[in-house]
Amino acid sequence: MKKTFKLEGLDCANCASRIETQVAALSGVTSATVNFMTTKMVIEGDDVGFDRIVEQAKGIVKKLEPDVVVKKA
Numbered sequence: 001m002k003k004t005f006k007l008e009g010l011d012c013a014n015c016a017s018r019i020e021t022q023v024a025a026l027s028g029v030t031s032a033t034v035n036f037m038t039t040k041m042v043i044e045g046d047d048v049g050f051d052r053i054v055e056q057a058k059g060i061v062k063k064l065e066p067d068v069v070v071k072k073a
Contacts, residue, residue: 001045001046001047002042002043002044004041004042004072004073005040005041005042005057005070005071005072005073006039006040006041006070006071006072006073007019007039007040007041007061007065007069007070008070008071010034010039010065010068015065016034016035016036017034019034019041019060019064019065020033020034022064023041023057026053027053028046028048028049028050028052029044029045029053030044030046031043032044032057040073041057041061043057057070
């Protein structure tokens with residue numbers, strides 16, 4: 001499964017890189033990219049448990065960038 005999210009309020013390229021690295025390391029994720037210029041995050045992963053992956057990714061974003069809002073793109 002593959003989903004794209006908008007990271008509203010993302011204004012730090014280093015933070016985008018850290019988010020990408022941590023989301024990519026989650027169990028079940030096959031690839032994760034965060035584009036700082038478009039403020040989009042794309043997650044690809046196992047269909048089974050994908051909702052869990054999304055929730056964990058949102059938690060990572062909140063931990064690293066508390067003011068960023070994750071929305072479906």
